[in-house]
Amino acid sequence: MADAHAKPQHDYHLVDPSPWPFLGSVGALVTAIGGVCYMQYLKGGDFPIFGFNIANPWLFFIGLLIVLYTMYAWWSDTIKEAHEGHxxxxxSLHLRYGMIMFIASEVMFFVAWFWAFFDASLFPGEAQQYARAAFTGGVWPPKGLEVLDPFHLPLYNTVILLLSGTTVTWAHHALLHGDRKGLINGLVLTVGLGMLFTMVQAYEYMHAPFGFRDSIYGATFFMATGFHGFHVIIGTIFLLVCLVRAMKGDFTPKHHFGFEAAAWYWHFVDVVWLFLFASIYVWASSGAVIEGH
Structure with a gap:
């Protein structure tokens, strides 16, 4: 086995024994249990296990720290393996397959939120049969509800994301042509635009004329747009790491999967936002009372 690792006669990489899959699984389990404990703690309930009440927020954050450390260490090992020529x-082809499958799973994640939104919006009369909070008055958006102006901050954020898709493509093009300065400048602009998008959406949330608990409209709106905003934050961090690596000279025109994965992820975030903007902001506000109008 040692000789097979040292002198491989094939194009595959036999990974050295690693603790990260096991540690990551432990962290995910602790985070899941800790999430339940945290929710019980917030509502003043108990979560007894073996005679101990573990309804507190600490277990969740401990699990989260384990997961974050595992991500950092595992990806650091992957970068090290790339530098060693593995x-x-x-x-590289299989790494790309893995990223494609991950993005496909993310697509199905958002399909669930779009499904919930369209189920409630296309059949508003049926939605209110299942919960008092789902009262719609038989119309969508629910009767008496003011909605956000889709051609104000949402349109502004749409332009921001479209611009960021252009700048990350510029960075990718510069990398392929060995233009390190263009790569860094493109990534700086993309990270800045990602941060700007997040700030605008936070401002929009703080001034929204409806809340999460007010109606099924608010619930579906904040779940869909909120998870997208979370993905924008993750994508911004992803690109920020790529920026640091680009400044260190990690990427070459032939070996840059880390950047390519980040660019794919960012384009995915862009496309999801276009669907959100067209359906939840524009289509759903048709005929509704617009805030401030």
Missing amino acids: HTRVV
Whole structure:
């Protein structure tokens, strides 16, 4: 086995024994249990296990720290393996397959929120049969509800994300042509636009004329747009890491999967936002009372 690792006669990479899959699984389990404990703590309930009440917020954050540390350490090992020349053509291809499958799973994640939104909006009379909070008055948006102006801050954020898609493509193009300065400048602009999007959405949330608990409209709106905003934050961090690596000279025109994965993820975030803007902001506000109008 040691000889197979030292002198491989194939294009595959035999990964050294690693603690990260096990530690990541432990962290995910602790985070899941800790999340339940945290919710019980917030509502003043108990979560007894073996005679101990573990309804507190600390277990969740401990699990989260384990997961974050595992992500950092595991990806650091992956970058180290790339520098050592283990990412052959076949390995790089399979890394791309893995990223494609991950994005596909994210697509299905958002399908669930779009499904919930369209189920409630296309059949508003049926939605209110299941919960008092889902009262709609038989119309969508629910009767008496003011909605956000889609051609104000939402349109502004749409322009921001479209611009960020352009700048990350510029960075990718510069990388392929060995233009390190263009790569760094493109990433700086993309990270800045990502942060600007998050700030605008936070401002929009703080001034929204409806709340999460007010109606099924608010619930579906904040779940869909909120999870998208969370993905924007993750994507911004992803690109920020790529910026630091680009400044260190990690990427080359032939070996830059880390940046390519970040760019794919960012374009995915862009496309999801276009669907959100068209359906939840524009279509759903048709005929509704617009805030401030």
